[in-house]
Amino acid sequence: MKVLVTVKEVAAVEDEFEIDGTAIDEAYLEYDLNEWDDYAIEEGVQISESEDDVEVVSVTIGPERSEETIRMALAKGADRAVRVWDDSLEDAEMLDVEAKTNLLAAVVEEEEPDLVLSGVQADDDGFGATGVSLADEVGFEWAAVVNDLELDVEGGVASVRRELEGGVEELTDVDLPAVLTIQTGINEPRYASLRGIRQAQRKEIKPMTLDDLGLSADVAESDLEIVDMYEPETESDATLFEGSPDETAGQLAEVLRDGGVGQ
Amino acid sequence: MDFALSDEQKQIKEEVARFAENEIEPVAQEYDVEEKYPWEIIDKAADAGLLGAHIPFEYGGADYGNLESALITEELFAVDPGIGLSLTSTSFGADAIMEFGTEDQKERFLEPIPTGDAIMGAAISEPDTGSDVSSVSTQAEKDGDEWVINGNKMWITNGSIGDYYVVLCETDPDAEGRYNGFSQIVVESDRDGFEADKITGKLGIRASDTAELMLNDVRVPEENLIGNRGMGFLQQMQFFDETRTAVAAQGVGIAKGASEAALSYAQEREQFDRPISDFQAIQHKLADMHTRTEAARMLTYKAAWNVDQGEDITQLASMAKEFGSRVAVDVANEAVQIHGGAGFVNDFPVERFYRDAKITQIYEGTTEIQKNIIARELLGKGY
Numbered sequence: 001m002k003v004l005v006t007v008k009e010v011a012a013v014e015d016e017f018e019i020d021g022t023a024i025d026e027a028y029l030e031y032d033l034n035e036w037d038d039y040a041i042e043e044g045v046q047i048s049e050s051e052d053d054v055e056v057v058s059v060t061i062g063p064e065r066s067e068e069t070i071r072m073a074l075a076k077g078a079d080r081a082v083r084v085w086d087d088s089l090e091d092a093e094m095l096d097v098e099a100k101t102n103l104l105a106a107v108v109e110e111e112e113p114d115l116v117l118s119g120v121q122a123d124d125d126g127f128g129a130t131g132v133s134l135a136d137e138v139g140f141e142w143a144a145v146v147n148d149l150e151l152d153v154e155g156g157v158a159s160v161r162r163e164l165e166g167g168v169e170e171l172t173d174v175d176l177p178a179v180l181t182i183q184t185g186i187n188e189p190r191y192a193s194l195r196g197i198r199q200a201q202r203k204e205i206k207p208m209t210l211d212d213l214g215l216s217a218d219v220a221e222s223d224l225e226i227v228d229m230y231e232p233e234t235e236s237d238a239t240l241f242e243g244s245p246d247e248t249a250g251q252l253a254e255v256l257r258d259g260g261v262g263q
Numbered sequence: 264m265d266f267a268l269s270d271e272q273k274q275i276k277e278e279v280a281r282f283a284e285n286e287i288e289p290v291a292q293e294y295d296v297e298e299k300y301p302w303e304i305i306d307k308a309a310d311a312g313l314l315g316a317h318i319p320f321e322y323g324g325a326d327y328g329n330l331e332s333a334l335i336t337e338e339l340f341a342v343d344p345g346i347g348l349s350l351t352s353t354s355f356g357a358d359a360i361m362e363f364g365t366e367d368q369k370e371r372f373l374e375p376i377p378t379g380d381a382i383m384g385a386a387i388s389e390p391d392t393g394s395d396v397s398s399v400s401t402q403a404e405k406d407g408d409e410w411v412i413n414g415n416k417m418w419i420t421n422g423s424i425g426d427y428y429v430v431l432c433e434t435d436p437d438a439e440g441r442y443n444g445f446s447q448i449v450v451e452s453d454r455d456g457f458e459a460d461k462i463t464g465k466l467g468i469r470a471s472d473t474a475e476l477m478l479n480d481v482r483v484p485e486e487n488l489i490g491n492r493g494m495g496f497l498q499q500m501q502f503f504d505e506t507r508t509a510v511a512a513q514g515v516g517i518a519k520g521a522s523e524a525a526l527s528y529a530q531e532r533e534q535f536d537r538p539i540s541d542f543q544a545i546q547h548k549l550a551d552m553h554t555r556t557e558a559a560r561m562l563t564y565k566a567a568w569n570v571d572q573g574e575d576i577t578q579l580a581s582m583a584k585e586f587g588s589r590v591a592v593d594v595a596n597e598a599v600q601i602h603g604g605a606g607f608v609n610d611f612p613v614e615r616f617y618r619d620a621k622i623t624q625i626y627e628g629t630t631e632i633q634k635n636i637i638a639r640e641l642l643g644k645g646y
Contacts, residue, residue, distance in 0.1 A: 068273070068274070071270065075278075191278055191313070194312055195377070
């Protein structure tokens with residue numbers, strides 16, 4: 001069985017930063033593994049530890065710098081990695097969901113995984129759509145926002161619990177091959193062991209260009225355009241109830257009732 | 264010349280720092296106040312695969328060198344020296360087994376370390392043997408196929424919680440020459456006649472276990488002898504470059520933790536309607552603390568890198584150890600000063616750093632001994 005885990009190196013801004021046109025100046029950015037993807041990696045590695053003959057392949061779209069991030073996936077137990085990048089992607093202002101879908105779909109065609117795990121969303125651009133869009137493109141079954149997963153490898157079925165709005169959860173079975181978008185909290189991501197970090201240096205990170213994937217440069221073309229970038233105004237509206245618990249509990253209940261939370 | 268850490272080294276630093284911040288920082292004060300061994304953190308570190316960094320790959324370790332070990336030590340000590348030492352010391356004494364041990368000894372004594380199944384130690388100092396290591400009086404006599412060991416060992420890290428110790432004993436009192444006649448023998452803590460007394464009331468590194476060992480007719484099989492009989496002192500001496508570089512890294516870690524804590528406090532604390540970091544008196548302190556920390560770090564990395572190249576670096580290791588520990592003490596002192604009254608109580612970590620820093624000027628050869636060594640090397644005076 002082969003599990004493909006899609007990971008993304010996301011940008012995080014420092015507390016103080018400056019916006020330059022429609023982008024944030026590089027000097028204020030730090031790059032790290034997307035939080036949701038850390039859970040997806042852990043889920044993939046746990047599958048490989050509990051089932052026989054499971055290969056975990058990690059894939060990312062990103063420049064050479066992102067190898068440091070994908071190397072952490074290898075240190076935590078992924079067997080090998082694929083990194084997709086190309087000069088023409090470098091020039092693109094942004095890679096939208098469609099572009100990522102097409103790039104990842106080409107990797108899926110190449111790797112033919114039984115299961116694709118992706119994070120629910122990315123911490124930076126936060127589209128929250130790539131996983132499901134990929135499933136649609138490659139014709140896999142899918143389940144989004146998965147916070148529990150039981151895998152029946154022989155039966156080819158993933159029994160998942162999905163998080164829906166308003167605290168509602170759905171239990172459902174998904175036939176493999178499938179794409180599951182993984183929610184935080186599904187597991188407890190491990191630390192990369194020292195031995196794992198050491199071993200990861202010798203694991204393969206295969207670079208793939210658009211040519212390698214049989215794609216042309218127009219894959220990066222987007223109907224979306226970033227027209228503005230600004231910091232949202234923040235305001236805080238806190239009500240402090242003072243007094244004994246007897247008095248304040250009633251006041252709190254009233255606020256919750258008015259807000260539609262309690263009955 | 265290459266001053267950059269490799270990606271791999273950066274990853275080690277990041278992951279160890281993440282562990283320290285998530286798992287150690289929240290409990291550091293508790294273990295310090297209660298002076299108790301951090302079993303819970305040891306278990307977590309074992310699960311995370313962070314123990315026994317320098318144990319060879321075939322025995323379950325990561326086979327990392329002195330530079331990587333220095334990075335790990337720095338990150339752990341920057342958060343808490345007491346728990347940091349508890350984690351880095353579970354393999355104390357392993358160097359001798361790695362270098363001089365038999366295959367059987369390596370399997371028995373090295374393999375359980377990275378998994379956290381055993382904790383070991385090195386027992387050199389005695390009540391009357393500190394800086395003058397060649398005055399070791401613990402005796403080991405051969406009786407049939409066993410060694411019978413008698414004597415007391417003092418200030419032994421992991422002494423009351425460990426599973427076995429590499430003990431420096433006198434085996435051949437009649438040997439000629441000051442440094443001959445000593446041997447390294449592994450003594451397990453469950454042998455009859457082995458007793459350990461935990462030493463309490465320490466100024467700092469209070470989470471780390473320190474004990475006096477009392478060995479009364481302790482019998483161990485002859486195959487517990489490490490390397491060659493009579494060569495123990497000289498075998499031990501070979502690792503001073505490593506151990507002194509490691510203490511230098513501890514000093515760098517403490518200085519890093521203290522200087523960063525001071526920087527962030529100075530930006531938060533307001534007096535006269537502005538953060539105290541606006542005052543030049545504080546700015547100059549911060550500049551000096553960070554500069555000296557960086558200088559100690561470079562000296563330490565250089566020493567560690569050279570040890571990894573197989574160089575004999577007696578003088579450099581002593582320079583790194585002496586300077587690194589002095590910077591730790593000075594920077595922690597200034598960090599408390601910047602915190603003012605808040606630094607005098609244990610609400611902030613600088614109070615702990617201030618107390619923890621002092622030991623780095625004392626163990627693994629005092630500051631005075633390091634200066635003797637540096638001068639001796641400069642003047643070409645040999646031993």
